[in-house]
Amino acid sequence: xxxxxxxxxxxxxxxxxxxxxxxxxxxxxxxxxxxxxxxxxxxxxxxxxxxxxxxxxxxxxxxxxxxxxxxxxxxxxxxxxxxxxxxxxxxxxxxxxxxxxxxxxxxxxxxxxxxxxxxxxxxxxxxxxxxxxxxxxxxxxxxxxxxxxxxxxxxxxxxxxxxxxxxxxxxxxxxxxxxxxxxxxxxxxxxxxxxxxxxxxxxxxxxxxxxxxxxxxxxxxxxxxxxxxxxxxxxxxxxxxxxxxxxxxxxxxxxxxxxxxxxxxxxxxxxxxxxxxxxxxxxxxxxxxxxxxxxxxxxxxxxxxxxxxxxxxxxxxxxxxxxxxxxxxxxxxxxxxxxxxxxxxxxxxxxxxxxxxxxxxxxxxxxxxxxxxxxxxxxxxxxxxxxxxxxxxxxxxxxxxxxxxxxxx
Numbered sequence: 001x002x003x004x005x006x007x008x009x010x011x012x013x014x015x016x017x018x019x020x021x022x023x024x025x026x027x028x029x030x031x032x033x034x035x036x037x038x039x040x041x042x043x044x045x046x047x048x049x050x051x052x053x054x055x056x057x058x059x060x061x062x063x064x065x066x067x068x069x070x071x072x073x074x075x076x077x078x079x080x081x082x083x084x085x086x087x088x089x090x091x092x093x094x095x096x097x098x099x100x101x102x103x104x105x106x107x108x109x110x111x112x113x114x115x116x117x118x119x120x121x122x123x124x125x126x127x128x129x130x131x132x133x134x135x136x137x138x139x140x141x142x143x144x145x146x147x148x149x150x151x152x153x154x155x156x157x158x159x160x161x162x163x164x165x166x167x168x169x170x171x172x173x174x175x176x177x178x179x180x181x182x183x184x185x186x187x188x189x190x191x192x193x194x195x196x197x198x199x200x201x202x203x204x205x206x207x208x209x210x211x212x213x214x215x216x217x218x219x220x221x222x223x224x225x226x227x228x229x230x231x232x233x234x235x236x237x238x239x240x241x242x243x244x245x246x247x248x249x250x251x252x253x254x255x256x257x258x259x260x261x262x263x264x265x266x267x268x269x270x271x272x273x274x275x276x277x278x279x280x281x282x283x284x285x286x287x288x289x290x291x292x293x294x295x296x297x298x299x300x301x302x303x304x305x306x307x308x309x310x311x312x313x314x315x316x317x318x319x320x321x322x323x324x325x326x327x328x329x330x331x332x333x334x335x336x337x338x339x340x341x342x343x344x345x346x347x348x349x350x351x352x353x354x355x356x357x358x359x360x361x362x363x364x365x366x367x368x369x370x371x372x373x374x375x376x377x378x379x380x381x382x383x384x385x386x387x388x389x390x391x392x393x394x395x396x397x398x399x400x401x402x403x404x405x406x407x408x409x
Contacts, residue, residue, distance in 0.1 A: 006400040007180075008171045010051055013145065017056030018113050022143035023048065023173065024160050026150040026379075027063035027081045027118075034075075040379055041152070042085050048149045048173035049089060049116060058111040060143055061085075062099055062119045062160050064153065070126030082118040093118050099125065099160075100138035108142050122160045129158055136163030149173025151180070152380035154395030155387075165398040172399055180396070182376035183387055186355035187216050191316035197308075197339070199224035199322025199360075203247045203254075208389035209321070214258040214265075216390075219311055221266045223324035223335075228297055230255070230267055236289060239273065241297040266311060270301030272325070272332060279329050299325030299332040309342040312352065318343055320356035320374075321388060323364040337368040344373035357384035 013021075025045040030037045052059045066076040079095050086093040092115075096107035099119035107117050119142075122128040127135035136159040140146070146168040148154075153161050154176075164170075172180065187194070196217045200206050203226050213220050222230055228243035233251035258265050268288050273295035274281040285301045286292070300308075312318065320343070327333040346352035356365060357378030365371045378384045383393060 008169075008399075009177045010048065010147070010171060010174060013055075013147070013171050016052065016145070019057050019145060020108060020111070020143040021052055021057045021059055021145050021147055022139060022164065022168065023052065023059055023061045023147045024150045024153070024164075025049075025061055025063050025173075026152045027061070027078060027085070028065050028153075029081060029084075034080075036081065036084050039084060039088060042081070042088050044175050044379065045085075045149055045173075046088055048147065048175060049091075051174065052147070053091065053114050053116065056113040058108070058113060059116045060108060060111075060119060061093075061117065062122055062139065063150070064123040064128065064158075064160070065121045066123070068121060068123050070123065070129070072124045076121055076123075078118060078121050085118065086116075089116065091116055096120060100135065100142070104142060122158075125159075127159055129156070131157050131159050131163045133159075133163060133166075135159040137167055139164050140167035143168060146170045147173045148395060148399060149175045150395070151176050151378070152383050154380075154393040155383040155391075157394035157398075161395040162398040170399055176399075178376070179378060179380070182355050182378070185353060186317055186319050186376075187388075191353060193218040193315050194317040194319070195219035195221065195311065195315045196319040197221040197223060197322070197324070199226065199324055199336075201225040201242060203229050203244055203251060206322075206385075207250065208391070209385065210254050211257075212388065212390035213319075214254065214261050214263040217263055217319070219264050219266060219315065220258065221308055221311070221324075223268075223300060224322055225297075226322075227267055227300075230265075231288060237291055237293070238297055239291040239293050239295045240275075241291070241295075266308065268297075268300040268304045269307060270303040271297040272299040272301055272334075274298055277326060277329060280331065283331065298329070299327075300335045305335050305338045308339050312339070312342050312346055315352060318352055318354045319388070320354065320365075321358045321361055321385065323360055327360075327364050327367060333364075333367060336364050340365055340368035340370050344368075344370035347375055348373050357381075357388075 068076045082093045094117045097103045225242040228238045228241040230251045233248035274283045323336040325332040327336045347354045354375045
């Protein structure tokens, strides 16, 4: 569990007027045809920037963007992102053509109290992903203190997320603080009973997550194509459905271990099948033991939705990662929509603490129209997944352990 007392927040950064604050955000926003297609990450970073500006700090923002692999790639410049950020903040955002060196230093030297500066893509330097101490020191040399507000990059030990904490007093930004508190409430210190919905296509990609979940939750719902593997492992014929035959023994082991730990696993009891995966094909709802040989399972059926919604009413806490079906195609979004709407209703009624995360999960909750009705939705992909797997995240360790050792509370 991440004890809030183990890391410093902006509440501890009382007197920062005139101080140069290096703020690590996640500006790795999705783009389409060169234009930003989703500004959620910028909007979530804004409160920390605005608070620091109000306190009179000089706010120096750094972030990675895309995968330039240590080289300068003009199409991967953060300059357009800075313009979008300025629009959201309704404040000028200056831009430096490098994240370190003379260009960065000149831009920092020109700052006045309350100014905001965005540094160029940290991944234009090979030392970023290698966690090179020289790059970490060069970044630290620009500032007086460091604030990390990029939970979504916390699973990587990079120069701007982990290395820099060795050279500057380090604090969690408001988004990082909110995320850590939400995740802690969901799995480390939850109100029980606690349940998890885990979807996805393959057990092999979520093996660590499933193994961790069965020791943390009281009820585990397995959905998506991953459920097909569990069903097939029990001798259920799943037709042409996507499943991993080589993971049958693993699936049986997970179910055996879950039973030993008192974790109830819920699998589909009925399913929606079709001959092909596309929008609006001919479909049929069948019992899970009656899947035709020439059909594939693409969603769970109405009896399963009823079963899951009833289970939700008995929970106090829910963690959600992954849809129940191929929600990108109609009508295979029905079950995910229905269960998401029930979770949202219970959350709004104050009966359920709900935390969700992962790219497909965020898209599915948006599609279901409930993204704002879940207690907390994490925009972190890999970091959220690794946290669910029970792994120590370097960026969090840096705030809670390295920073405490170098700059005691």
